Amino acid sequence: MAVPERRVSNAEIAEQLGVGEGWIVKRTGASERPWAVEGERLTDFAATAARQAMAQAAIEPTALDLVVVATSSADEITPNAAPLVAGMIGAEGAAAFDVGAACTGWLAGLAMASGQIEAGRARSALVVGADFLSKFLDLNDRETAPLFADGAGAAVVRAAAGTAGAIGPVVLHSDHGGAELIRLDRGGRISMRGPDTFREAVSRLEAVTREALDASGLALDEVDLFVYHQANSRIIRGVGGRLGLDPSRVVDYVDRFANSSTATLPIALSVAAQEGRLRGGDKVLLAAFGGGFTWGATVVEWGALSGR
Numbered sequence: 001m002a003v004p005e006r007r008v009s010n011a012e013i014a015e016q017l018g019v020g021e022g023w024i025v026k027r028t029g030a031s032e033r034p035w036a037v038e039g040e041r042l043t044d045f046a047a048t049a050a051r052q053a054m055a056q057a058a059i060e061p062t063a064l065d066l067v068v069v070a071t072s073s074a075d076e077i078t079p080n081a082a083p084l085v086a087g088m089i090g091a092e093g094a095a096a097f098d099v100g101a102a103c104t105g106w107l108a109g110l111a112m113a114s115g116q117i118e119a120g121r122a123r124s125a126l127v128v129g130a131d132f133l134s135k136f137l138d139l140n141d142r143e144t145a146p147l148f149a150d151g152a153g154a155a156v157v158r159a160a161a162g163t164a165g166a167i168g169p170v171v172l173h174s175d176h177g178g179a180e181l182i183r184l185d186r187g188g189r190i191s192m193r194g195p196d197t198f199r200e201a202v203s204r205l206e207a208v209t210r211e212a213l214d215a216s217g218l219a220l221d222e223v224d225l226f227v228y229h230q231a232n233s234r235i236i237r238g239v240g241g242r243l244g245l246d247p248s249r250v251v252d253y254v255d256r257f258a259n260s261s262t263a264t265l266p267i268a269l270s271v272a273a274q275e276g277r278l279r280g281g282d283k284v285l286l287a288a289f290g291g292g293f294t295w296g297a298t299v300v301e302w303g304a305l306s307g308r
Contacts, residue, residue, distance in 0.1 A: 006034060007034060068125065103291070114167045
């Protein structure tokens with residue numbers, strides 16, 4: 001993972017919005033968030049996260065057949081982020097393309113990479129989630145200004161013998177009926193109808209959790225760690241409450257990193273691994289929900305994403 005050094009506190013945003021710091025914590029769960037400074041580029045952070053993932057997996061960039069970057073905020077409309085990242089890390093000649101599925105993008109990229117490997121069309125892939133959403137915020141908008149952040153996370157995915165480190169079926173869905181609830185028009189700023197989005201996110205994440213578990217043949221109590229898109233803490237708690245999950249089995253790093261869209265799942269996995277919350281063989285449920293609407297989930301056995 002890689003996030004900007006700049007940390008923006010609730011105090012700074014609260015003053016701008018004319019609210020108290022406690023209001024922001026209650027609404028989002030965030031205490032601070034990484035925001036890029038002028039001149040910092042998304043592709044640089046994506047490449048840094050990619051190099052870390054390759055080092056952990058002990059793989060050379062020339063061995064990568066595929067580089068996928070999930071993002072909604074690439075530095076330019078063209079060139080896309082993926083070919084730039086591939087070049088920066090030395091993955092010359094690898095297939096490289098961006099995936100756009102809002103906050104579900106990294107999970108969609110993971111499904112794409114897994115499918116290519118399962119079909120025998122690739123041996124190894126790099127899946128990066130990176131977004132710099134602070135560039136698209138209206139700092140006077142209470143619904144969005146405290147919520148979003150910047151960052152990147154990455155994982156190496158490759159063929160493995162047997163079932164160790166398996167990535168289960170990836171369940172993905174969309175519903176254009178929610179398209180107006182979260183928007184970012186060209187040249188515009190992010191807008192969101194917060195209460196409506198909250199209800200949809202909780203409902204769909206609960207349902208897709210159960211669907212992914214059914215597809216993997218697992219029960220709720222067989223999952224060691226639940227890693228949801230770090231949209232905000234209220235959503236994470238809402239889903240956990242509906243499913244009756246012990247909070248200790250649910251990752252919530254919103255207080256430190258806020259919502260970096262496609263980057264939240266790999267960042268959350270990276271932090272959980274650093275803090276010793278993941279062990280080889282653990283069953284980990286990943287789920288995300290984003291604009292569009294898009295949403296999905298899968299169960300992985302820890303190892304495929306950790307390089308162990």
